[in-house]
Amino acid sequence: MKKYLLILLSCLLAQVAMAQDVIVKINGDELMARVREITTTDIIYLSADTTDTLSYKLAKTEVFMVRFANGTKEVFTENLPAETVAKAPIADPAYMYQKGRQDARSYYNGTGALLGSAASVFLAGPVGPIIIGAVKPRARYNKALPAVSLQDPNYVKGYEKQAHNRKIGKAALGFGLGTGVGVLYLIMSVISPGK
Structure with missing residues (x-):
């Protein structure tokens, strides 16, 4: 029984370790990463492609959205051009x-x-x-x-x-x-x- 629990725990830990965030840039490029911090000007992240612990910085002005591994999203609408931001529909x-x-x-x-x-x-x-x-x-x-x-x-x-x-x-x-x-x-x- 302990052996099966150990295998199950190993699989769960591997799944958590593989969970990745996705940074979607304004130009449409997607960057697989693990976001560490979002400041007022930058997004600090670790590259998901490598195992090194070197942190990278990306200016928030280049980012449209961050899709986190847990399924939540953070959208930066202030970085969109004015034409793409939704305006109030014209009603009667x-x-x-x-x-x-x-x-x-x-x-x-x-x-x-x-x-x-x-x-x-x-x-x-x-x-x-x-x-x-x-x-x-x-x-x-x-x-x-x-x-x-x-x-x-x-x-x-x-x-x-x-x-x-x-x-x-x-x-x-x-x-x-x-x-x-x-x-x-x-x-x-x-x-x-x-x-």
Whole structure:
């Protein structure tokens, strides 16, 4: 039994020793190697063809992808020419506008406008909520939105239109709440003056 386990262990170790990484260059050449380290500028590797331990360096700007022996890949898209990098597909403008409005309903809650308007009633009266409601929210500040959609001006226009409508509503609600709290405070101070 020990003999079979030793043979099995030897086969497994041989398989692990033969595992190789593949460095795919931008020009399409493939280099069999064992990658030791990927730095910000270089890929340091051992040649898979020889048994020496001499490390080699390859500039990352020459490499498209590293396919590791375990099946994972690391792709360096920054090294590709600009024409080959995928761009956002051009979609129907009306669809993208509606998609932007729909995403504004989902991703823009306007809580800041509500609370800011309620608080600004005490400091600036009705002018505070009016100013808060007049400032349009920008789509690029919402990190929850898909980056590809933000490249489409129709999507951005739809998002900002719907988000602004929602912000105006929240500012009006904040104005009402702030006014209500102020009136309630005045009534309470009149009913029970400085006990």
